Amino acid sequence: MAVHGPTQQPAPTIDPADSDYGSDLDNDAWDAIFSQPPESQPTIIPQLKIEESVVEEPILPDDAEPQTHSLRLARIRENLEAAIRDLDGVAGELEQKREQHKVEIEYEREEEFFAAVEVEEVKATSVEPESVIDTRSPLERFRTKPKKPLSVTDLVSPAWCELQYWYSLTKYGRVRRTPAMKQGSKIHKEKEMEVHTEVPVEIATKEDRLGLRLWNIIQGLRTLRTTGLTRELEVLGVVEGEVVVGIIDEVSYYCPDYEMEQSILEAAETARNGGKKQQASLPPDQRTMNDFFPGGGSTSQNLWLGTLHQPPKTLYLVDIKTRNSKTLPKSGSQMRPTQMQLMLYRRLLHALAANEVDAEKIFERYDLEPQKPFSDVFIAGMGSIDFSASQHSDEPMASDPDPVEEILSYNTLSSLWAHMIAEFARTISVTPLSSSISPLLTAEFRAASDGAVIGRRSFAFEEGVIKGYVKDEMRWWRGERETKGVDVEEAFKCGICEFSEGCEWRVGKVEEARVRARERGMGMRRGRGKI
Ligand code: SF4
Numbered sequence: 001m002a003v004h005g006p007t008q009q010p011a012p013t014i015d016p017a018d019s020d021y022g023s024d025l026d027n028d029a030w031d032a033i034f035s036q037p038p039e040s041q042p043t044i045i046p047q048l049k050i051e052e053s054v055v056e057e058p059i060l061p062d063d064a065e066p067q068t069h070s071l072r073l074a075r076i077r078e079n080l081e082a083a084i085r086d087l088d089g090v091a092g093e094l095e096q097k098r099e100q101h102k103v104e105i106e107y108e109r110e111e112e113f114f115a116a117v118e119v120e121e122v123k124a125t126s127v128e129p130e131s132v133i134d135t136r137s138p139l140e141r142f143r144t145k146p147k148k149p150l151s152v153t154d155l156v157s158p159a160w161c162e163l164q165y166w167y168s169l170t171k172y173g174r175v176r177r178t179p180a181m182k183q184g185s186k187i188h189k190e191k192e193m194e195v196h197t198e199v200p201v202e203i204a205t206k207e208d209r210l211g212l213r214l215w216n217i218i219q220g221l222r223t224l225r226t227t228g229l230t231r232e233l234e235v236l237g238v239v240e241g242e243v244v245v246g247i248i249d250e251v252s253y254y255c256p257d258y259e260m261e262q263s264i265l266e267a268a269e270t271a272r273n274g275g276k277k278q279q280a281s282l283p284p285d286q287r288t289m290n291d292f293f294p295g296g297g298s299t300s301q302n303l304w305l306g307t308l309h310q311p312p313k314t315l316y317l318v319d320i321k322t323r324n325s326k327t328l329p330k331s332g333s334q335m336r337p338t339q340m341q342l343m344l345y346r347r348l349l350h351a352l353a354a355n356e357v358d359a360e361k362i363f364e365r366y367d368l369e370p371q372k373p374f375s376d377v378f379i380a381g382m383g384s385i386d387f388s389a390s391q392h393s394d395e396p397m398a399s400d401p402d403p404v405e406e407i408l409s410y411n412t413l414s415s416l417w418a419h420m421i422a423e424f425a426r427t428i429s430v431t432p433l434s435s436s437i438s439p440l441l442t443a444e445f446r447a448a449s450d451g452a453v454i455g456r457r458s459f460a461f462e463e464g465v466i467k468g469y470v471k472d473e474m475r476w477w478r479g480e481r482e483t484k485g486v487d488v489e490e491a492f493k494c495g496i497c498e499f500s501e502g503c504e505w506r507v508g509k510v511e512e513a514r515v516r517a518r519e520r521g522m523g524m525r526r527g528r529g530k531i
Helices: 027-034 078-113 138-142 152-159 162-172 179-195 206-227 258-272 300-304 336-353 359-365 376-383 403-409 413-427 463-477 488-496 504-527
Strands: 044-050 070-074 117-123 196-200 229-239 242-252 315-323 437-447 453-460
Touching: 070 206, 138 162, 138 463, 152 162, 152 242, 152 336, 152 463, 179 196, 179 229, 179 242, 179 315, 196 229, 206 229, 206 242, 206 376, 206 413, 229 336, 229 359, 242 336, 242 359, 258 437, 258 453, 315 336, 336 413, 336 437, 336 453, 336 463, 359 413, 376 403, 488 504
Parallel strands: 315 437
Antiparallel strands: 044 117, 070 196, 229 242, 242 315, 437 453
8 A cells, every 4th residue: 555645755554544553663664654744844744544444533522511501301202202213223224234244344355455545634733842841730730720620531532642632732721623523513412402402591600500410410310211311411420539520422221232232241240150251350340141130149130129119221321423434443542532431431420320429529629519509590490490301200109209399409519419319329220249331332433424323333341441541541630650642553643643743752753763773773784894
């Protein structure tokens, strides 16, 4: 495959979509991979465009902006029915695609090998060294009061390239919103509006603002129990001592991949039974087959038997990603930020359901008074809303609560938080042994142009992986270690990075390779007796 575009020397054959490329590179290849365009074209970076499996930076929209001006209620109308039909329809459609894929695989491989390579142009952003060195940690500089707290996006974006995220923060204060991100937000909003309607609510205090967010979580959980599907569900938690917020795209009772879920559960059961196929990284809250089929011992499902409640159904987390290309990203490093994102969502959701989140820490982070009553204007606004669309009681003996009475009963952050935790307990079953949140996590890829589904990638939640990742990332946020760029195996990311020109890490890698090549040359000459 030829690589066109300005390079300092002939480049090696590169398939930028191949995540394990470069594992055995020599110094010359390394040099060429990290090399930048010549001085004559300082603002243009060549970007490889390959017909199949195009590399794209994952779009991780800023999820730290929860709904603070309106209350979301379930949409019990034709749009919701369409959304639910869509979940079933997509599964069938993807199954068909899988069948076609099996037949066409040989032709596709051939096309991939002979795919034409075009060169696209992306605008480069120069990286100016800071005139005054700021010694504060990223956390102190960008996510300390009165600035907003850390978001899931803050923790998972560096999984693509930590240095790139650092450049974005220092240059723009956040990841710059590109047309692709704006288009992605539009598609997310359309999907959200399929299941919710929004009713504007006036707020007067900081406490009202968080209060409205908690009410939206409560309504989101009720929508899930009533309809089997909710979207844009906010989660708040404390990770490594820091408050972290995020918004889960989709939580539903619809399993996106039964086969994969089955194999994850079987692996978990083998591990738990001390079988030979031990899976060290499976989560401690992993459900077993017994959780799905009653009569198998003291599991979460059985603990619910004998109460008036129906046992909570299994929940599935899905994140919707929009892409310009019509192909799925390859697994490996291209999927890493998305995998970390979904694993972190599951961890935050589990902590809320298990009532493990220190609410005081959250109130303190936002400088709020938990015992201060909400403002009259907020209570009056909330009291005038008809909750009946999403109000649903799954307790046969109880009647649905009166909305006005409910608003008045939980008129402080402290009492409303407890009310929200009770709502989680009604929706998600968590015991020390299991959880009704499936370990099967799914990314659904949609075309940025029209929102059509491209395909899905599912994977298993791995407690050890997300724990280790978050621990290491928090060390960076706290300034306890240096910022890292990409490894040589992921050098293809530099080719589509707006900060490529002047990136210290990339320039350093090129220099390292030059020094090694020089030393190797001298060694060879010495061997031939010429020095
Ligand atoms: S050029 Fe490469 S190492 Fe530098 S910020 Fe961009 S992706 Fe990261």
